[in-house]
Amino acid sequence: MTESTWQLLLDSLWPLLDGAIRGTIPLALASFAIGLVLALGLALMRLSKRPWLSGIARGYISIVRGTPLLVQLFVIFYGLPSIGVVIDPWPSAVVAFSLNVGGYAAEVIRAAILSVPKGQWEAAYMVGMSHRRALGRIILPQAARVSVPPLSNTFISLVKDTSLASLILVTELFRQAQEIAAFSQEFMLLYLEAALVYWVICLALSSAQGLLEKRLDRYVAH
Amino acid sequence: MSPTDLSPADRAPGTPDAALLTVRGLRKSFGANRVLDSIDLTVDRGRVLALIGPSGSGKTTILRCLNGLELADGGTIDVAGELALDFAQAPPKKQLTALRDRSAMVFQHYNLFPHKTVLENVIEGPVGVQKRPRAEAVAEALALLGRVGLSDKKDSYPFELSGGQQQRVGIVRALALKPQLLLFDEPTSALDPELVGDVLRLIKELALEGWTMVIVTHELEFAREVAHEVAFVDGGVIVERGDPKELLRNPQNERTKQFLHRLLFPF
Ligand SMILES: Nc1ncnc2c1ncn2[C@@H]1O[C@H](COP(=O)(O)OP(=O)(O)OP(=O)(O)O)[C@@H](O)[C@H]1O
Ligand SMILES: [Mg+2]
Numbered sequence: 001m002t003e004s005t006w007q008l009l010l011d012s013l014w015p016l017l018d019g020a021i022r023g024t025i026p027l028a029l030a031s032f033a034i035g036l037v038l039a040l041g042l043a044l045m046r047l048s049k050r051p052w053l054s055g056i057a058r059g060y061i062s063i064v065r066g067t068p069l070l071v072q073l074f075v076i077f078y079g080l081p082s083i084g085v086v087i088d089p090w091p092s093a094v095v096a097f098s099l100n101v102g103g104y105a106a107e108v109i110r111a112a113i114l115s116v117p118k119g120q121w122e123a124a125y126m127v128g129m130s131h132r133r134a135l136g137r138i139i140l141p142q143a144a145r146v147s148v149p150p151l152s153n154t155f156i157s158l159v160k161d162t163s164l165a166s167l168i169l170v171t172e173l174f175r176q177a178q179e180i181a182a183f184s185q186e187f188m189l190l191y192l193e194a195a196l197v198y199w200v201i202c203l204a205l206s207s208a209q210g211l212l213e214k215r216l217d218r219y220v221a222h
Numbered sequence: 223m224s225p226t227d228l229s230p231a232d233r234a235p236g237t238p239d240a241a242l243l244t245v246r247g248l249r250k251s252f253g254a255n256r257v258l259d260s261i262d263l264t265v266d267r268g269r270v271l272a273l274i275g276p277s278g279s280g281k282t283t284i285l286r287c288l289n290g291l292e293l294a295d296g297g298t299i300d301v302a303g304e305l306a307l308d309f310a311q312a313p314p315k316k317q318l319t320a321l322r323d324r325s326a327m328v329f330q331h332y333n334l335f336p337h338k339t340v341l342e343n344v345i346e347g348p349v350g351v352q353k354r355p356r357a358e359a360v361a362e363a364l365a366l367l368g369r370v371g372l373s374d375k376k377d378s379y380p381f382e383l384s385g386g387q388q389q390r391v392g393i394v395r396a397l398a399l400k401p402q403l404l405l406f407d408e409p410t411s412a413l414d415p416e417l418v419g420d421v422l423r424l425i426k427e428l429a430l431e432g433w434t435m436v437i438v439t440h441e442l443e444f445a446r447e448v449a450h451e452v453a454f455v456d457g458g459v460i461v462e463r464g465d466p467k468e469l470l471r472n473p474q475n476e477r478t479k480q481f482l483h484r485l486l487f488p489f
């Protein structure tokens with residue numbers, strides 16, 4: 001590699017990291033947090049005995065999982081303005097990613113709730129708890145442990161998927177890379193560099209997942 | 223009641239025996255499967271009723287109805303003449319809660335909360351649900367754990383305990399709720415044989431201290447020694463009941479005879 005290639009690599013590193021710190025990471029965190037709340041609601045609706053409630057949730061989840069994320073993003077950013085709803089790039093991305101995570105994580109949370117033995121509900125009722133209290137204090141904490149690995153996968157996918165937001169003009173890691181690449185004509189270099197930064201972020205997330213699992217494992221046999 | 227006293231709160235010495243639990247015509251079906259077909263039971267205050275019977279005869283379902291975990295389809299449950307539930311129509315939620323408050327159940331598979339310590343398991347009901355002062359509930363819980371020899375396990379998680387220890391915690395969790403009626407569903411059938419004795423001894427102590435109990439068990443020797451009455455359940459009805467010594471030695475009903483024979487001579 002020539003001197004100037006090295007220089008470009010170093011010079012572009014900061015803009016890419018800046019894109020990650022101010023774009024990719026907050027976008028992923030905000031969307032994941034909102035998505036999880038939505039997912040919990042959807043999971044509980046899915047488990048409801050009222051057919052219309054579980055039907056709504058089932059329909060929503062089916063649509064989210066059955067359509068491409070990129071299409072969902074474009075509907076919100078480029079589609080909604082034609083019916084008079086104009087949302088800025090950043091909030092559009094957050095809305096699209098949250099709705100998407102909500103659909104995927106709902107199934108994870110539902111499965112985790114169902115994986116808690118029925119005897120736990122019965123013991124909770126036996127000590128006098130209401131349904132809501134049993135859910136909050138006995139069932140969800142145990143479901144949380146089970147759902148850490150699959151939800152971590154969802155989060156890691158989300159971090160990578162945020163690169164799609166570059167297509168609706170959000171300034172994040174990949175868009176920074178695209179802009180520098182177009183300017184310098186060093187496409188290979190910049191896209192590999194972007195890939196490397198994504199990879200490092202995902203490695204960090206995987207080890208964070210390991211720590212979290214270990215912490216939540218303190219009450220199960222090894 | 224001093225914290226170390228295990229005896230039931232409402233049993234002052236000299237209280238005349240009066241029915242604590244009266245069940246009439248209790249019915250329960252799961253779909254087309256009629257599991258309970260008119261169950262009648264009476265348990266006097268301070269008395270122990272043992273339920274025996276073959277697998278699938280409805281013993282667990284009886285206990286679950288008594289604890290309000292299962293909603294009976296018909297019949298009545300009366301507790302201490304103070305709480306009367308009629309299942310002809312679904313009783314109001316308040317009554318079901320009241321029924322649950324008066325009884326506490328010990329499960330075959332313990333069902334301790336695995337993410338909570340032993341102490342947290344015991345005070346979850348008293349503090350979290352009954353809203354009793356935490357310090358008081360903790361003191362009582364520790365005294366109860368001391369009584370069953372598990373003081374040093376208060377900060378352990380259930381997976382760190384043997385089955386026998388877990389079941390003793392299950393019993394302490396039930397006692398800490400200060401129920402009027404204790405329900406045991408085969409409390410020792412999931413235990414290794416050498417751990418059964420500790421748990422049965424504890425239940426016998428509770429019986430001697432005047433707790434009112436309904437126990438589903440296959441331990442005939444235990445039923446003979448501890449129970450005041452034995453009822454044989456088969457096909458969702460109580461086929462025969464009576465004094466344990468009498469019934470177990472000299473059953474009148476053909477089905478009871480067969481069941482006892484099978485228990486005594488399994489092969
Ligand atoms: N929730 C349920 N849904 C459907 N059927 C049930 C349910 N609970 C129990 N049953 C059925 O009711 C019948 C009685 O069950 P129950 O558990 O009361 O028997 P049991 O006398 O406790 O048996 P065991 O000695 O094996 O514990 C069985 O045929 C069982 O399959
Ligand atoms: Mg049973």
